[in-house]
Each structure stands twice: as structure tokens, then as C-alpha cells.
Amino acid sequence: MxxxxxxxxxxxxxxxxxxxxxxxxxxxxxxxxxxxxxxxxxxxxxxxxxxxxxxxxxxxxxxxxxxxxxxxxxxxxxxxDYGYRRVDTLMLAAREQGTVRGGHRVPAPPWLDGAGVVTAALGSTETTAQxxxxxxxxxxxxxxxxxxxxxxxxxxxxxxxxxxxxxxxxxxxxxxxxxxxxxxxxxxxxxxxxxxxxxVRGLKGYSVTLAAPSVPAQALFVDYRTAEGCLLEPEIFPRPDGDVYVCGMADPQPLPEGPEGVEVDAAACDVLARAAGRVSTALATAPITRRQACYRPVTxxxxxxxxxxxxxxxxxxxxxxxxxxxxxxxxxxxxxxxxxxxxxxxxxxxxxxxxxxxx
Ligand SMILES: Cc1cc2nc3c(=O)[nH]c(=O)nc-3n(C[C@H](O)[C@H](O)[C@H](O)COP(=O)(O)OP(=O)(O)OC[C@H]3O[C@@H](n4cnc5c(N)ncnc54)[C@H](O)[C@@H]3O)c2cc1C
The missing domain is CATH 3.50.50.60 (FAD/NAD(P)-binding domain)
Structure with missing residues (x-):
């Protein structure tokens, strides 16, 4: 050949x-x-x-x-330098209103000082990175x-x-x-x-970035319930450049002709920012720097x-x-x-x- x-x-x-x-x-x-x-x-x-x-x-x-x-x-x-680093990864449970019963099940780092409960360690710097x-x-x-x-x-x-x-x-x-x-x-x-x-189809999701420079290298997967009772699974990734990325809202909206036609729903992005604010006061006070949406390719x-x-x-x-x-x-x-x-x-x-x- x-x-x-x-x-x-x-x-x-x-x-x-x-x-x-x-x-x-x-x-x-x-x-x-x-x-x-x-x-x-x-x-x-x-x-x-x-x-x-x-x-x-x-x-x-x-x-x-x-x-x-x-x-x-x-x-x-x-x-x-494109921000590659190893991270620790934790699982949390949190509610938009009220608290989760019981205390942290594994030691919680100090920045997770909101209404969330840390339920498990999902990964370490041996197994997770960003x-x-x-x-x-x-x-x-x-x-x-x-x-x-x-x-x-x-x-x-x-x-x-x-x-x-x-x-x-x-x-x-x-x-x-x-x-x-x-x-x-x-x-x-x-x-x-x-x-x-x-x-191959496109599955739409929203994300936001928050400006919160002093948050440590700990990725979070959150089991979250909104005030209306919707179950969401926001993912929160602090980045070395001082942004904290939050994603997790799916939307059945069809794929547009090209990436330039992707629409951003500000309300969906705000739900993500609020979820992040429930687990950490540093995130509750952090300004939103970007609201965005994109489609992952799925078979x-x-x-x-x-x-x-x-x-x-x-x-x-x-x-x-x-x-x-x-x-x-x-x-x-x-x-x-x-x-x-x-x-x-x-x-x-x-x-x-x-x-x-x-x-
Ligand atoms: C909210 C969200 C969070 C995610 N988080 C993670 C994560 O933490 N870790 C992880 O591993 N993955 C994650 N993913 C999945 C990951 O982002 C995707 O699987 C990956 O980006 C797909 O890359 P791609 O190159 O296949 O497609 P794309 O990034 O969609 O790139 C396709 C490119 O083709 C171009 N194109 C399209 N049509 C044409 C044409 N006719 N002519 C020329 N160019 C064209 C587009 O402009 C685009 O630039 C996430 C996805 C989403 C939606």
C-alpha cells in the first residue's frame, strides 16, 4: 500500500x-x-x-x-500552556432550596462551604485531569x-x-x-x-464560566435538584486561568446549519451558575464571564x-x-x-x- x-x-x-x-x-x-x-x-x-x-x-x-x-x-x-493539569474529583449532592440530609461523607475541602454535601471521591491526580x-x-x-x-x-x-x-x-x-x-x-x-x-446527531448543552481565581484544582460532579424538582447533574471544573467552568443543561433543540447558528438560552445558563453558587460561596459571588451552548456528536x-x-x-x-x-x-x-x-x-x-x- x-x-x-x-x-x-x-x-x-x-x-x-x-x-x-x-x-x-x-x-x-x-x-x-x-x-x-x-x-x-x-x-x-x-x-x-x-x-x-x-x-x-x-x-x-x-x-x-x-x-x-x-x-x-x-x-x-x-x-x-493550555491548562493541562491533574485534578482531584469529588461527587456532591445539593439542592437549589433547602439542604441535603446528613453531613459530608468524605472530607470536604474548605472552599465547598455552601449547602452541598460531599458524598464521594471519584478520582485523584492519578486518574483525573483537565x-x-x-x-x-x-x-x-x-x-x-x-x-x-x-x-x-x-x-x-x-x-x-x-x-x-x-x-x-x-x-x-x-x-x-x-x-x-x-x-x-x-x-x-x-x-x-x-x-x-x-x-450522527447533535445533543445540545449549555455552559457558563465564572471568574473565581482562587479556587483549587478540584473537579466536581453534582447531583442537584432545582426548586421545581428537576434533577440536574452539573459539572464544575475550576481552571488554572481563574475561570470556573460549569455545564450540565441538556436541550432537545435541533442542530443548526453551522456553529454560528447555535442559540444561547440565558435562563438555562443562569440555572447552572445558581447551582454552582449553592456549593461554594466563592462561586455564589463570582461574576458570569461567558454564557454558551454547543452540540456534542452522538451515535x-x-x-x-x-x-x-x-x-x-x-x-x-x-x-x-x-x-x-x-x-x-x-x-x-x-x-x-x-x-x-x-x-x-x-x-x-x-x-x-x-x-x-x-x-
Ligand atoms: C457541554 C459539553 C461539555 C463537554 N465536556 C467534555 C469533557 O469535559 N470532556 C470530554 O472529553 N468531552 C466533553 N464534551 C464532549 C466534547 O466536547 C466533544 O465530544 C468534542 O468536542 C467533539 O469534537 P469534534 O471535533 O468531533 O466536533 P466539533 O467540536 O463539533 O468540531 C466539528 C467542526 O467541524 C466544522 N464543520 C461542520 N460542518 C462543516 C462543513 N460542512 N465544512 C467545514 N467544517 C465544518 C465545525 O465548524 C466544527 O469546528 C463535552 C460536550 C459538551 C456539549
Whole structure:
């Protein structure tokens, strides 16, 4: 098999950025085509929380473990501070009104001085970590560019074929030639791939950032009940840059045409900020610095699509990472680069993620 000389990677979210980086590291000429901007969608607005072993009970386990290790290596190799650090992770219970019965079940750090009860330790600095998602994605693209990759802003409309093989993509109506192509369009992947692949949908979620500079490196998963009795599971991630990120509201709103059309519901964001304020007085008084929304790419069976697009030689896909795209991007990118260049992935076994699996 002759390795491709030029690969077009469609989408500059964390998955496309990782594929582009590892291809460029193998000496392949890469063009990344992105509709709006690097990390403009979920990859710029996610939590950036990473866990070594939280996927161990599913087929994602080996991908997650390989990725967790790669994150630690990349933090040294990329030479950019994108907020990678190990964190302790706690579970809490809290209510918008009233208190939770009983006291803390494990020792509570002093900043958790609100109405919440710490119920468990979920992870330690051995097993959990975080990154700033946008800065990590930008660092991967910059590192790929330093190895000769180019970034082109444009809308991929279609996959171009000749004799059953990919010969490039159509970008804003013009053909961009390539020896191989990768679709990493997140929740928009089905719009270009059509029925060649199992369906990829977008699941909308909201998040806010709060300015609270002196909060320690402790990630929180909260079992929370609103005054109306709704159960929410907000996730709270203090970042080294002084922001505290809070996410957790799902919304069934359909996926818009592109990331620029994503609407933010301020009331949903305020629910998240209030939830954070219930567990810590430092968060109750912290101003909201950003209200945002994005769509995570999800498949019907909950597993990503990583591998060859059936029926089109030289066409590949990497998407559908659901709630774990920031974690699993590195091993996805490395394994797909191996598949494209060597003809087989050696980092992780990709069979469970085969896009040709039964739908
Ligand atoms: C609220 C929230 C919190 C999350 N927290 C975490 C977390 O803590 N840890 C974790 O591991 N994961 C987390 N995730 C999941 C993670 O964010 C996603 O799985 C990941 O960002 C998906 O990356 P992607 O590259 O596949 O897609 P995206 O980030 O959506 O990127 C796709 C890119 O393709 C571009 N594009 C689309 N259509 C076209 C086109 N036609 N032509 C050209 N470009 C196009 C888009 O503009 C976009 O930039 C979270 C998700 C959400 C919603």
C-alpha cells in the first residue's frame, strides 16, 4: 500500500485537529478545511475533563486509557500552556432550596462551604485531569501547521469520487484534490456523509464560566435538584486561568446549519451558575464571564465512528465521541493516522468503532 501524500481533514474541532497533528507528524501533507474557525463548536466550549478509567466498562476503555496517557505526553511535547493539569474529583449532592440530609461523607475541602454535601471521591491526580479545550485544539492545529499543514476556511459540501475512490472534497463548490479524506465534522458529519455512515446527531448543552481565581484544582460532579424538582447533574471544573467552568443543561433543540447558528438560552445558563453558587460561596459571588451552548456528536449505539467509510476507498471518518471527545481525541488521531499511513492501527484496536458496523 502506498501511503497518501496529501490528506484533507474536514473539521477543525479537537478530533480533526488531532488527526491532522498525527498525520503531519508522520510527514503527510495535510489541509484542514473548517467552516468557521478552529474549536468554534463543542471543542471550544466543552469541560475539558479527562479520566483514565471512567470508560473501563465499555468498548471505549482502551481508547480512553491510551488517550489519557497521550494527553500527559502532549502536554510536554506541544510546548504550549493550555491548562493541562491533574485534578482531584469529588461527587456532591445539593439542592437549589433547602439542604441535603446528613453531613459530608468524605472530607470536604474548605472552599465547598455552601449547602452541598460531599458524598464521594471519584478520582485523584492519578486518574483525573483537565485541559482548556479551545487552547488544546488550537495547540494541535498550530503544531500541525508547524509541520507543514495548512488551514483553509470554507464549507465542505460533498465528498468527490473517481472509480469508487475518494479524490477530494468539494469546498464552497470547488474541488479540493486529495489522495485521502477524513470527515471529522462533529455533529454535522451526517450532512456530508449522508447514508454511507450510521447516523450522527447533535445533543445540545449549555455552559457558563465564572471568574473565581482562587479556587483549587478540584473537579466536581453534582447531583442537584432545582426548586421545581428537576434533577440536574452539573459539572464544575475550576481552571488554572481563574475561570470556573460549569455545564450540565441538556436541550432537545435541533442542530443548526453551522456553529454560528447555535442559540444561547440565558435562563438555562443562569440555572447552572445558581447551582454552582449553592456549593461554594466563592462561586455564589463570582461574576458570569461567558454564557454558551454547543452540540456534542452522538451515535445511536454510543460509540464513536473511527475508520474507513464503507464503499469509498481512501475516505475515513472520526466522529461521534459524545461526552468524551476531548479525552479521546489523541488516541483517535494517532490510531487513524496509523490506519491511513500504515494500513492498520497499532495504538488501539479500532474494530468496535468500525463505521461499517451494524446500525
Ligand atoms: C457541554 C459539553 C461539555 C463537554 N465536556 C467534555 C469533557 O469535559 N470532556 C470530554 O472529553 N468531552 C466533553 N464534551 C464532549 C466534547 O466536547 C466533544 O465530544 C468534542 O468536542 C467533539 O469534537 P469534534 O471535533 O468531533 O466536533 P466539533 O467540536 O463539533 O468540531 C466539528 C467542526 O467541524 C466544522 N464543520 C461542520 N460542518 C462543516 C462543513 N460542512 N465544512 C467545514 N467544517 C465544518 C465545525 O465548524 C466544527 O469546528 C463535552 C460536550 C459538551 C456539549
Amino acid at each position: 502506498t501511503p497518501p501524500r496529501h490528506v484533507v481533514v474536514c473539521g477543525a474541532g479537537v478530533v480533526g485537529a488531532s488527526v491532522a497533528y498525527f498525520l503531519a507528524r508522520r510527514g503527510v501533507a495535510v489541509t484542514v478545511v473548517e467552516r468557521a474557525g478552529v474549536a468554534c463548536a463543542a471543542s471550544g466550549k466543552s469541560g475539558g475533563f479527562l479520566a483514565l478509567d471512567w470508560c473501563d466498562d465499555s468498548a471505549l476503555g482502551p481508547l480512553a486509557r491510551a488517550s489519557f496517557a497521550l494527553h500527559a505526553e502532549l502536554a510536554k511535547q506541544l510546548g504550549v 485541559i482548556h479545550p479551545q487552547r488544546f485544539t488550537e495547540a494541535l492545529i498550530a503544531a500541525a501547521q508547524a509541520r507543514g499543514a495548512t488551514l483553509r476556511i470554507g464549507v465542505v459540501d460533498d465528498l468527490m469520487r473517481r472509480d469508487g475512490a475518494a479524490r477530494g472534497v468539494s469546498v464552497d463548490g470547488e474541488t479540493l484534490e486529495a489522495d485521502a479524506i477524513v470527515l471529522a465534522l462533529g455533529p454535522w458529519t451526517s450532512r456530508v456523509a449522508g447514508r454511507r455512515l450510521p447516523r 445511536d449505539d454510543g460509540l464513536p465512528l473511527i475508520g474507513r467509510i464503507p464503499g469509498v476507498a481512501g475516505a475515513y471518518v472520526a466522529t461521534g465521541h459524545g461526552p468524551w471527545g476531548m479525552l479521546n481525541a489523541p488516541a483517535t488521531g494517532l490510531a487513524l493516522a496509523e490506519l491511513i499511513v500504515d494500513g492498520a492501527a497499532s495504538t488501539v484496536d479500532l474494530r468496535a468503532f468500525d463505521p461499517a458496523r451494524r446500525r
